Amino acid sequence: MDIKFTLNGNSQSLSTEPDRRVIDLLREDLGLTGIKEGCGTGECGACTVLMDGETRLSCLTLAAQIDGRDITTIEGLQDMEEGIILQKAFEEQGAVQCGYCIPGMEMAALPLLTLHPNAARNDIKIALSGNLCRCTGYVKIVDAVEQAGREIAVKKEGL
Numbered sequence: 429m430d431i432k433f434t435l436n437g438n439s440q441s442l443s444t445e446p447d448r449r450v451i452d453l454l455r456e457d458l459g460l461t462g463i464k465e466g467c468g469t470g471e472c473g474a475c476t477v478l479m480d481g482e483t484r485l486s487c488l489t490l491a492a493q494i495d496g497r498d499i500t501t502i503e504g505l506q507d508m509e510e511g512i513i514l515q516k517a518f519e520e521q522g523a524v525q526c527g528y529c530i531p532g533m534e535m536a537a538l539p540l541l542t543l544h545p546n547a548a549r550n551d552i553k554i555a556l557s558g559n560l561c562r563c564t565g566y567v568k569i570v571d572a573v574e575q576a577g578r579e580i581a582v583k584k585e586g587l
Protein backbone atom coordinates (compact mmCIF):
# COMPACT_ATOMS: atom_id res chain seq x y z
CA MET A 429 0.00 0.00 0.00
CA ASP A 430 1.01 3.64 -0.41
CA ILE A 431 1.37 5.54 2.84
CA LYS A 432 2.06 9.19 3.59
CA PHE A 433 3.18 10.47 6.94
CA THR A 434 5.28 13.19 8.52
CA LEU A 435 8.70 12.03 9.62
CA ASN A 436 10.74 14.36 11.81
CA GLY A 437 8.95 17.35 10.32
CA ASN A 438 9.19 16.32 6.68
CA SER A 439 6.50 14.70 4.56
CA GLN A 440 7.28 11.16 3.54
CA SER A 441 5.54 8.96 0.98
CA LEU A 442 6.37 5.36 0.28
CA SER A 443 5.01 2.09 -0.89
CA THR A 444 5.22 -0.78 1.58
CA GLU A 445 3.53 -3.90 2.86
CA PRO A 446 0.77 -2.78 5.24
CA ASP A 447 1.95 -5.25 7.88
CA ARG A 448 5.61 -4.24 7.75
CA ARG A 449 6.75 -3.34 11.25
CA VAL A 450 7.42 0.35 11.63
CA ILE A 451 10.81 -0.34 13.25
CA ASP A 452 11.88 -2.19 10.07
CA LEU A 453 10.43 0.48 7.83
CA LEU A 454 12.31 3.22 9.69
CA ARG A 455 15.61 1.40 10.20
CA GLU A 456 15.92 -0.66 7.05
CA ASP A 457 13.94 1.24 4.44
CA LEU A 458 14.68 4.78 5.62
CA GLY A 459 18.05 4.30 7.35
CA LEU A 460 17.04 5.72 10.73
CA THR A 461 19.21 3.38 12.76
CA GLY A 462 19.08 5.48 15.93
CA ILE A 463 15.95 3.50 16.81
CA LYS A 464 16.98 0.28 18.52
CA GLU A 465 15.41 -3.13 18.68
CA GLY A 466 15.82 -4.86 22.02
CA CYS A 467 13.12 -7.46 22.50
CA GLY A 468 10.88 -7.05 19.46
CA THR A 469 7.93 -7.99 21.65
CA GLY A 470 6.89 -4.75 23.34
CA GLU A 471 8.77 -5.26 26.59
CA CYS A 472 11.94 -3.14 26.55
CA GLY A 473 11.03 0.28 25.10
CA ALA A 474 14.23 0.55 23.03
CA CYS A 475 12.21 1.06 19.86
CA THR A 476 10.09 3.96 21.20
CA VAL A 477 9.11 6.69 18.75
CA LEU A 478 6.49 9.42 19.02
CA MET A 479 3.27 9.17 17.03
CA ASP A 480 1.26 12.40 17.09
CA GLY A 481 3.34 13.42 20.11
CA GLU A 482 2.73 10.29 22.18
CA THR A 483 5.06 7.39 22.80
CA ARG A 484 4.62 4.36 20.60
CA LEU A 485 6.53 1.09 20.37
CA SER A 486 7.66 0.82 16.76
CA CYS A 487 8.17 -2.95 17.04
CA LEU A 488 4.44 -3.38 17.69
CA THR A 489 3.23 -0.81 15.15
CA LEU A 490 2.51 -1.67 11.54
CA ALA A 491 3.08 0.50 8.50
CA ALA A 492 -0.64 0.91 7.80
CA GLN A 493 -1.08 2.42 11.27
CA ILE A 494 1.20 5.38 10.60
CA ASP A 495 -0.55 6.49 7.42
CA GLY A 496 -1.44 10.16 7.92
CA ARG A 497 0.34 10.38 11.28
CA ASP A 498 3.17 12.50 12.60
CA ILE A 499 6.19 10.38 13.53
CA THR A 500 9.21 11.60 15.47
CA THR A 501 12.30 9.47 15.97
CA ILE A 502 15.46 10.02 17.99
CA GLU A 503 17.00 11.57 14.86
CA GLY A 504 14.41 14.35 15.08
CA LEU A 505 15.50 15.49 18.54
CA GLN A 506 18.34 17.56 17.13
CA ASP A 507 15.77 19.85 15.50
CA MET A 508 13.82 20.44 18.72
CA GLU A 509 14.94 22.73 21.51
CA GLU A 510 13.67 20.31 24.17
CA GLY A 511 15.40 17.44 22.39
CA ILE A 512 18.76 19.22 22.33
CA ILE A 513 18.47 20.09 26.03
CA LEU A 514 17.54 16.51 26.85
CA GLN A 515 20.46 14.98 24.95
CA LYS A 516 22.91 17.44 26.55
CA ALA A 517 21.59 16.55 30.00
CA PHE A 518 22.17 12.83 29.37
CA GLU A 519 25.78 13.60 28.43
CA GLU A 520 26.37 15.92 31.38
CA GLN A 521 24.88 13.50 33.91
CA GLY A 522 26.92 10.58 32.57
CA ALA A 523 23.64 8.73 32.01
CA VAL A 524 24.85 6.77 28.99
CA GLN A 525 26.80 3.54 29.33
CA CYS A 526 26.42 1.15 26.38
CA GLY A 527 23.82 3.55 24.99
CA TYR A 528 21.50 0.94 23.55
CA CYS A 529 18.46 1.93 25.62
CA ILE A 530 19.07 5.68 25.47
CA PRO A 531 17.14 6.57 22.29
CA GLY A 532 14.08 4.89 23.74
CA MET A 533 14.61 6.54 27.12
CA GLU A 534 14.86 9.99 25.55
CA MET A 535 11.79 9.45 23.40
CA ALA A 536 9.84 8.23 26.43
CA ALA A 537 10.87 11.31 28.43
CA LEU A 538 10.15 13.90 25.76
CA PRO A 539 6.32 14.08 25.93
CA LEU A 540 6.46 14.47 29.72
CA LEU A 541 9.07 17.22 29.54
CA THR A 542 7.22 19.03 26.79
CA LEU A 543 3.95 19.11 28.72
CA HIS A 544 5.28 19.16 32.30
CA PRO A 545 8.93 20.22 32.45
CA ASN A 546 8.70 20.56 36.23
CA ALA A 547 7.49 16.97 36.58
CA ALA A 548 8.24 15.34 39.93
CA ARG A 549 10.93 12.69 40.06
CA ASN A 550 8.31 10.03 40.59
CA ASP A 551 6.43 11.13 37.47
CA ILE A 552 9.69 10.84 35.51
CA LYS A 553 10.12 7.29 36.81
CA ILE A 554 6.56 6.46 35.74
CA ALA A 555 7.17 7.94 32.26
CA LEU A 556 10.27 5.76 31.90
CA SER A 557 8.76 2.66 33.48
CA GLY A 558 8.31 0.89 30.16
CA ASN A 559 11.97 1.30 29.24
CA LEU A 560 14.59 -1.18 30.39
CA CYS A 561 18.29 -0.46 30.90
CA ARG A 562 20.71 -3.24 31.75
CA CYS A 563 23.68 -0.96 32.51
CA THR A 564 22.99 2.16 34.51
CA GLY A 565 20.73 1.33 37.42
CA TYR A 566 18.45 4.12 36.17
CA VAL A 567 19.47 6.79 38.73
CA LYS A 568 21.55 8.87 36.32
CA ILE A 569 18.93 8.53 33.62
CA VAL A 570 16.30 9.98 35.95
CA ASP A 571 18.81 12.66 37.03
CA ALA A 572 19.32 13.59 33.38
CA VAL A 573 15.60 13.89 32.66
CA GLU A 574 15.17 15.94 35.83
CA GLN A 575 18.00 18.29 34.79
CA ALA A 576 16.52 18.66 31.31
CA GLY A 577 13.12 19.45 32.81
CA ARG A 578 14.59 22.20 34.98
CA GLU A 579 16.35 23.75 31.98
CA ILE A 580 13.26 23.52 29.75
CA ALA A 581 11.14 25.12 32.48
CA VAL A 582 13.59 28.03 32.79
CA LYS A 583 13.50 28.55 29.00
CA LYS A 584 9.70 28.50 28.96
CA GLU A 585 9.47 30.96 31.85
CA GLY A 586 11.89 33.25 30.04
CA LEU A 587 9.62 33.51 26.98
Ligand code: FES
Pocket residue numbers: 464465466467468469470471472473474475476485486487488
Ligand atom coordinates in the same frame (compact mmCIF):
# COMPACT_ATOMS: atom_id res chain seq x y z
S1 FES B 1 12.08 -3.62 20.72
FE1 FES B 1 10.10 -2.74 20.90
S2 FES B 1 9.65 -2.87 23.00
FE2 FES B 1 11.55 -3.92 22.82
Ligand code: FES
Pocket residue numbers: 523524525526527528529530560561562563564
Ligand atom coordinates in the same frame (compact mmCIF):
# COMPACT_ATOMS: atom_id res chain seq x y z
S1 FES C 1 22.97 2.25 28.86
FE1 FES C 1 23.20 0.15 28.31
S2 FES C 1 21.18 -0.63 28.29
FE2 FES C 1 21.00 1.36 29.08
